[in-house]
Amino acid sequence: MRKTPGLTRRDVLTTTLGAAAFTLATRSAAAQETPLADTTKKWGRLPNALGARSPVETPKRTLNLPTSSRTPLQDLHGTITPADLHYERHHSGLAVVDPRTYRLLLHGMVDRPLTFTLDDIKRFPATTRVCFLECAGNFFGTREETTPQDVCGLTSQTEWTGVMLSTIFNEAGAQPRATWFLAEGQDAAVMTRSVPIKEVLRDAMLVYAQNGEALRPEQGYPVRLLLPGIEGNASVKWLRRLELSDQPFMTREETSKYTDPLADGTARQFSLVMDARSIITSPAYPQTIEKGFVEIRGIAWSGRGLIRRVDVSTDGGKTWKTAALQQPVLPKAHTRFRYAWQWDGRPAEIVSRAVDETGYGQPDMTALRQARGRRTRYHLNPVTGWTIAGDGRVRFGVERVRV
Amino acid sequence: MTRLLTIAAALLVATALIAAQSSPKRYGIGTPATPDQIAALDIDVRPDGMGLPPGSGSAREGAPIYAQKCAPCHGANGEGGAGDALVGAAPRDGAPFGPEYERWRNGRPDVPFTIGNYWPYATTIFDYVRRAMPASAPGTLTADETYALTAWLLAKNEIISESEAMNAETLPRVRMPARARFVPDNRKGGSEVR
Numbered sequence: 287m288r289k290t291p292g293l294t295r296r297d298v299l300t301t302t303l304g305a306a307a308f309t310l311a312t313r314s315a316a317a318q319e320t321p322l323a324d325t326t327k328k329w330g331r332l333p334n335a336l337g338a339r340s341p342v343e344t345p346k347r348t349l350n351l352p353t354s355s356r357t358p359l360q361d362l363h364g365t366i367t368p369a370d371l372h373y374e375r376h377h378s379g380l381a382v383v384d385p386r387t388y389r390l391l392l393h394g395m396v397d398r399p400l401t402f403t404l405d406d407i408k409r410f411p412a413t414t415r416v417c418f419l420e421c422a423g424n425f426f427g428t429r430e431e432t433t434p435q436d437v438c439g440l441t442s443q444t445e446w447t448g449v450m451l452s453t454i455f456n457e458a459g460a461q462p463r464a465t466w467f468l469a470e471g472q473d474a475a476v477m478t479r480s481v482p483i484k485e486v487l488r489d490a491m492l493v494y495a496q497n498g499e500a501l502r503p504e505q506g507y508p509v510r511l512l513l514p515g516i517e518g519n520a521s522v523k524w525l526r527r528l529e530l531s532d533q534p535f536m537t538r539e540e541t542s543k544y545t546d547p548l549a550d551g552t553a554r555q556f557s558l559v560m561d562a563r564s565i566i567t568s569p570a571y572p573q574t575i576e577k578g579f580v581e582i583r584g585i586a587w588s589g590r591g592l593i594r595r596v597d598v599s600t601d602g603g604k605t606w607k608t609a610a611l612q613q614p615v616l617p618k619a620h621t622r623f624r625y626a627w628q629w630d631g632r633p634a635e636i637v638s639r640a641v642d643e644t645g646y647g648q649p650d651m652t653a654l655r656q657a658r659g660r661r662t663r664y665h666l667n668p669v670t671g672w673t674i675a676g677d678g679r680v681r682f683g684v685e686r687v688r689v
Numbered sequence: 690m691t692r693l694l695t696i697a698a699a700l701l702v703a704t705a706l707i708a709a710q711s712s713p714k715r716y717g718i719g720t721p722a723t724p725d726q727i728a729a730l731d732i733d734v735r736p737d738g739m740g741l742p743p744g745s746g747s748a749r750e751g752a753p754i755y756a757q758k759c760a761p762c763h764g765a766n767g768e769g770g771a772g773d774a775l776v777g778a779a780p781r782d783g784a785p786f787g788p789e790y791e792r793w794r795n796g797r798p799d800v801p802f803t804i805g806n807y808w809p810y811a812t813t814i815f816d817y818v819r820r821a822m823p824a825s826a827p828g829t830l831t832a833d834e835t836y837a838l839t840a841w842l843l844a845k846n847e848i849i850s851e852s853e854a855m856n857a858e859t860l861p862r863v864r865m866p867a868r869a870r871f872v873p874d875n876r877k878g879g880s881e882v883r
Binding site: 377378391392393398399400401402406409410411453456457458468470474475476478526527529531533535536537538541542545547548549550551552553554555556557558559561590642644645646647649653654656657658659660661662 | 714715716718719720721722726727730731732733734735736737773784785786787788789790791799802804807808809810812813816817820821824827828867870871872873874875876877878879880882883
């Protein structure tokens, strides 16, 4: 387009809209976002290229450096985790990968070893799926001053888009004798996990998008493995290599770590599926509630499929009621539950317990310790609750998880 | 008769359609990987020794490398620091969990999980150290250095002798004390807590 000296399109707009609007539109972003006493008497800022949260809403991940950051479960509604609030667990920091030089290598027990560019991967038929991703080490609870984020903020939910892993395997001609594959990332840990093919192939994807946009760097940009229902560590980020094999590789993360030493002296290996779990996210520490109507809200999920039921107790587990589940209930996905409660002002303990489609009921810590012993560290999914004092103050129920 | 034929033909077409839909389809996307491209990335080592490179090293050779490159984070004797504890043979022929351990411990403080009392495969040490350690400069160790460090860690954990050389033949043959304790996942949903 040719630039005409004199009257530009911008001048015309300015004149049409008037000086007030123009001034607003050109003011600094901070000033534009300041709440006005009467928003009806003054034009607000005009559309801009990139949105931002209300400056009053400041949900934040909490940090446990150098390894992880946790999702503020208590600040979220519905079931989707905003991409910038998805939990992180990196073993050697995050890798910044150039999408233009990115390559994925697929080799081992395949007829045709192949490399794929990012564009190649995006050309395959695409699939979108909503599911949770949870770190295997997602339980903390030794203090009353503990928020839902602290208790189990290493779980997040995303609408992922990518290609089915089976499509990629088929493209390379995966051999029938191949029963495992190695997934390797290109971070400084060169993270590796062995994954049993039969157990995951129906669900496994290579994903390049998160809630509609490209993956965040901290979620493995440009491509990560996604294994719905399975401990997060196996969904290798910054994926650079897949190798098919007839046996597992026994990497450090499936031997020294992420295994479950049990009460009987054996150690469970490849305990990949995340068992059913729930947490009440409101009311929770550090809230203070008022007498009268309180909607108890939370999320429940199971790596084995659908959440069938969530039971809620308001008397510390003596009696249980069934919570309402927000539809649609999706398999291997955070499911929102709600329970309408009238608080009479007396001390109480509110507790939730998830049941999944296999009939598995979320266990108490005592049952877990009985089955697994004292030194097991991963895959802990105990029933948790919140105590409510007469003054309405809510605290984490430490007694319930103490052993 | 004609009707039967028509039905038969229709069935055939239907079967063919289903077959076409479900039969593996290739899209012709991707580039054949060359042996060089594979070799450049294929650094993993399996328990059967697949992937171990040429080279060799003993604990004696490993000691000065460990002191220089590993001790700052893992302690002079592998007792742990910023990085995990790497050495700890006790409980001998046991593991740091389970009923025998509780009897052995007899109320004393817990011992950490280490290569000596928990790691099921010796090849994992080589694989992990080569790819991820030292954490301050991952991926910088030579094959000989990695063998020597692996040997040092195995000797300190009282699994091999100071003089035994680790290489592509000997490393996969090392039996780790905790090996037999590892069992596959036996959880399967349903009402039982495991």
